[in-house]
Amino acid sequence: MWRGLNAIRRLVFGLIALFLLLLFLMIVFSLSGGEVRLQDRTTLVFNPQGKVVEQFTQDPALASIMSLGGDEGEIRLRDVLQVLQKAKTDSRIERVVLDVDRLELAGWASTREVAAAIRELRAAGKPVVAFTEGGDQQQYLLNATAERIALDPMNGPMLEGIGRYRQYYRELLQDKLGIDMQLFKVGTFKSAAEPYVLDESSAAAEQADLFWMNDIWSRYLTEVARDRKIPETQLRDSINNAREGIVAAQGDLARYALTNRWVDALQTREEFNASIAAKAIRDEDNTVGYRAIGYDDYLQLAQIEPDPDASLLSEKRVGIVVAEGDIVAGEQPPGAIGGESTAALLRDARKDETIKAVVLRVSSPGGEVFPSEQIRREVAALRAAGKPVVVSMGDVAASGGYWISMNANRIYADPSTITGSIGIYGVIPNVTRALAKIGVHTDGVGTTPVAGAFDPSRPLDAASGAVIQSVIEKGYRDFTGRVAKARGQTPAAIDAVAQGRVWSGAQAKERGLVDAFGNLRDAVDHAAALAKLGKRGQYSTLWIEERREPFSGLLSRLPHGVRLALTGNDWARDLLRLAAPQAEADLRFLQRVSTNNRGRPVTGVAHCFCSP
Numbered sequence: 137m138w139r140g141l142n143a144i145r146r147l148v149f150g151l152i153a154l155f156l157l158l159l160f161l162m163i164v165f166s167l168s169g170g171e172v173r174l175q176d177r178t179t180l181v182f183n184p185q186g187k188v189v190e191q192f193t194q195d196p197a198l199a200s201i202m203s204l205g206g207d208e209g210e211i212r213l214r215d216v217l218q219v220l221q222k223a224k225t226d227s228r229i230e231r232v233v234l235d236v237d238r239l240e241l242a243g244w245a246s247t248r249e250v251a252a253a254i255r256e257l258r259a260a261g262k263p264v265v266a267f268t269e270g271g272d273q274q275q276y277l278l279n280a281t282a283e284r285i286a287l288d289p290m291n292g293p294m295l296e297g298i299g300r301y302r303q304y305y306r307e308l309l310q311d312k313l314g315i316d317m318q319l320f321k322v323g324t325f326k327s328a329a330e331p332y333v334l335d336e337s338s339a340a341a342e343q344a345d346l347f348w349m350n351d352i353w354s355r356y357l358t359e360v361a362r363d364r365k366i367p368e369t370q371l372r373d374s375i376n377n378a379r380e381g382i383v384a385a386q387g388d389l390a391r392y393a394l395t396n397r398w399v400d401a402l403q404t405r406e407e408f409n410a411s412i413a414a415k416a417i418r419d420e421d422n423t424v425g426y427r428a429i430g431y432d433d434y435l436q437l438a439q440i441e442p443d444p445d446a447s448l449l450s451e452k453r454v455g456i457v458v459a460e461g462d463i464v465a466g467e468q469p470p471g472a473i474g475g476e477s478t479a480a481l482l483r484d485a486r487k488d489e490t491i492k493a494v495v496l497r498v499s500s501p502g503g504e505v506f507p508s509e510q511i512r513r514e515v516a517a518l519r520a521a522g523k524p525v526v527v528s529m530g531d532v533a534a535s536g537g538y539w540i541s542m543n544a545n546r547i548y549a550d551p552s553t554i555t556g557s558i559g560i561y562g563v564i565p566n567v568t569r570a571l572a573k574i575g576v577h578t579d580g581v582g583t584t585p586v587a588g589a590f591d592p593s594r595p596l597d598a599a600s601g602a603v604i605q606s607v608i609e610k611g612y613r614d615f616t617g618r619v620a621k622a623r624g625q626t627p628a629a630i631d632a633v634a635q636g637r638v639w640s641g642a643q644a645k646e647r648g649l650v651d652a653f654g655n656l657r658d659a660v661d662h663a664a665a666l667a668k669l670g671k672r673g674q675y676s677t678l679w680i681e682e683r684r685e686p687f688s689g690l691l692s693r694l695p696h697g698v699r700l701a702l703t704g705n706d707w708a709r710d711l712l713r714l715a716a717p718q719a720e721a722d723l724r725f726l727q728r729v730s731t732n733n734r735g736r737p738v739t740g741v742a743h744c745f746c747s748p
Contacts, residue, residue: 174228174437177417179428182219183235186211188242190460190499190530191681193471211239213246213530214656214679215435220253222438224260232257233412233428234266234282241274242499243531243747244352245550245641249655251359254281267408268293268399270389276398277356280363286408287399292389295375295398298349298356302745304331314569318596320604322612323559326636328535328745332563344637345746351640352552366397374398452675454663455491456656457481459511462743463503463536470682473500475507478540481680482514486521491678493524493667495659496544501747502536505560505611505740511540512618519545524666528659529553529650534638534744538649539615542622546662548654549641556644557744558619559636560611562604565592611740623648638746 186209193210223229234254241247258264258281266282268275270291279285279293287293309315309332317332327341337345357375361368374381374396385392393399403411409424416426429437461472468474485494496515502508518525527533527541529549534557541547549555571577571593578593589600596604612634613627620630625648633639633647644650652658660677669675 174226174429174434175417175427176228177230177427178228179412179416179424179426180219180223180229180232180434181235181424181428181430182223182232183238184211184216184219184431185238187240188213188216188246189471190214190497191458191471193461193469213249216250217253218438219431219435220250220257222441223434224253224257224262229262230416231263231265231412234264234279235268236266236275236278237269237271239275239278243554244274244356244552245529245531245554246499247274247277248359248550248552251277251281252655254278255363258283265412267403267405269405270294273356277360280360284401285399286401286403286411287390287393288404289390289402292393293398294389295378297375298353300345300349300746302331302337304335304337306331306333306335314567314571314573316566316569318564318566318601319561320564320601320608321559321561321636322609323561323634323636325638326557326559326561328557328636328741328743329561329563348554348638348640348643351642355552355642364397370396451490452669453491453678454660454667454669454675455485455488455494455678455680456497456660457485457494457680458497458499459537459540460497460499460530463500463507463511463540465504465507473503473507473511475504475510477682479510479514481682482511482518485680486514486518486523491523491680492669492675493526493663494518494680495526495528495656495663496541497528497530497656497659498533498537498541499530500537500540501532501534501745502539502557502743503741504536505539505615505742508536508539508742509614512543515540515543519543524663526659526663526666528654528656529555529641532744532747534746535559535636536742537744538619539742542619545666546651546659547649548652548659548662549644549650550655551640551642551645551653553641553644553650554638554744554746555641556633556639556649557636557742557746558615558630558634560608560615560740560742561636562608562740564590564596564604566595567592568595608740611742615742619649638744 189210190213192212223232232254241250254264264282265284265286266279267286267288268279268291269288271279271293273293273295276293276295306317309317317329319329319333321329324340325344327338327344330338330341357368357372360366361371364371378392381396382389382392385395390399390402394402409426412424413426416428418425419427422428457478459473459478461468463473463475465475467477469477482494482496485491515525525544527544527547529537529541529547530553532554533541533549534555538555538558568578576593578591580588582588585599588594589597616627616630616634619625619634620627623630629648633649639647639649641650641653645653652662654662661672664670664672664675
């Protein structure tokens with residue numbers, strides 16, 4: 137034991153020494169790097185690398201250290217847009233080269249927002265060209281906005297449409313492990329928990345999913361066809377018939393893409409750079425061969441140089457609060473939604489006299505009911521205090537994500553936002569048979585019929601099941617009733633578009649769940665107008681975020697033993713992760729729900745596993 141403790145001690149001190157060394161090297165490197173300088177006739181190589189998020193989930197300094205080891209980390213959507221918006225008016229930027237193969241886009245709404253910013257660049261007279269080594273179809277939507285796309289001849293983009301396929305593990309849980317999952321829900325289309333009780337998706341789930349997926353996919357085809365100047369029917373056919381076409385092309389993805397006008401030329405990166413160098417200012421010292429600045433350096437420049445349109449006013453501000461991720465109870469770190477922590481940020485905005493209006497940026501599939509209600513109450517309190525609240529929906533604002541949005545003065549969404557899913561469910565496991573397989577049996581006594589009724593190691597009796605169902609039904613009435621009041625409709629009208637059904641942003645607007653199409657800037661402008669702050673430039677914006685010390689979240693992210701929300705057994709968790717790897721996010725969410733609600737046997741969940 138002592139040798140083990142001594143080994144751990146040496147490991148810990150070794151890691152601390154390595155960390156301090158890396159930190160020292162970073163500081164020396166940053167000091168020696170000097171200020172980023174930008175010359176005239178510079179090409180912006182738009183090459184962000186990492187996962188696009190609304191808000192960092194890790195310390196930026198820690199992310200910088202991790203990037204030294206090849207970890208691409210996270211990129212804020214606001215920073216991506218800031219780079220494109222600055223380049224649009226920056227006379228020193230002569231052209232833009234898109235190189236987005238290592239940009240991991242979260243969803244369709246944020247992808248469309250970046251694509252729109254690139255189109256604005258072109259409309260401002262900046263030439264935009266793209267180079268790709270293949271990429272996915274979200275990256276291709278960005279590349280399609282360029283006037284010319286060059287593709288490496290060894291690869292090709294795979295445009296395959298939108299699908300949603302999940303693992304269904306009723307047989308594993310019930311037949312193999314002996315775990316009986318008991319589902320309580322309200323909403324014909326509330327399908328989030330179906331994998332626990334079915335072997336395949338229900339007809340209602342397939343109907344609802346195809347409806348919103350076809351809407352988003354049709355919009356994708358329309359935009360790509362318009363940007364590429366290809367007839368939409370031709371583009372659709374080339375995608376639908378891609379399997380046969382690629383086989384006929386003897387597996388040459390690049391040739392198939394060129395033949396169908398998905399790209400304009402087949403070039404290696406070296407050939408592409410040479411074609412740009414022929415038009416730009418040559419710079420043999422630059423790796424690309426011409427005068428260029430990359431995304432990271434240009435972002436640093438954009439954040440240092442003052443924005444000529446930015447207001448210096450500090451007494452007239454629109455606050456922006458980000459709600460991204462699953463909604464769970466208690467205090468949560470930045471980049472996550474906690475019932476208490478996110479509500480506290482909204483409360484801070486209400487108490488700050490300089491903040492006259494608030495924009496709530498929602499990118500969440502929902503989560504627990506009570507934390508969602510805590511956040512909704514703070515939105516209502518802001519309005520009661522005379523401060524307008526405008527919601528800007530991101531990629532997903534469904535179920536609990538809609539719950540926290542409903543009381544805003546106005547809701548903006550992208551037509552391809554995923555929203556709705558107004559429904560409630562609860563999952564109660566029974567592990568009696570699973571324990572019996574290993575020779576464990578549960579027995580005992582209680583002072584009332586309710587004592588121990590919700591113990592997952594005991595069968596759930598009918599009376600207790602009726603209690604759970606009544607709680608879920610009450611939660612659904614609360615949900616639809618609050619939406620009806622907030623949206624100025626009847627509960628019956630909301631119930632007709634609720635039932636747990638998922639909608640695209642365009643479909644939600646048709647049904648009165650969304651007020652207008654727009655991005656975050658549109659939401660900020662409207663909030664300022666409601667607060668009578670004047671036009672853009674006459675007020676400032678403030679991102680209201682929890683400050684944390686660098687590396688404070690490091691320990692919280694280290695692996696630790698957790699109990700599976702479904703069974704309370706690590707071995708079952710590992711079996712499920714092995715058999716159904718895509719279910720890992722579902723299990724992490726349910727584990728947090730279980731951990732945060734110990735002692736409360738019945739927890740309603742307003743969550744939507746609805747990302748394509």
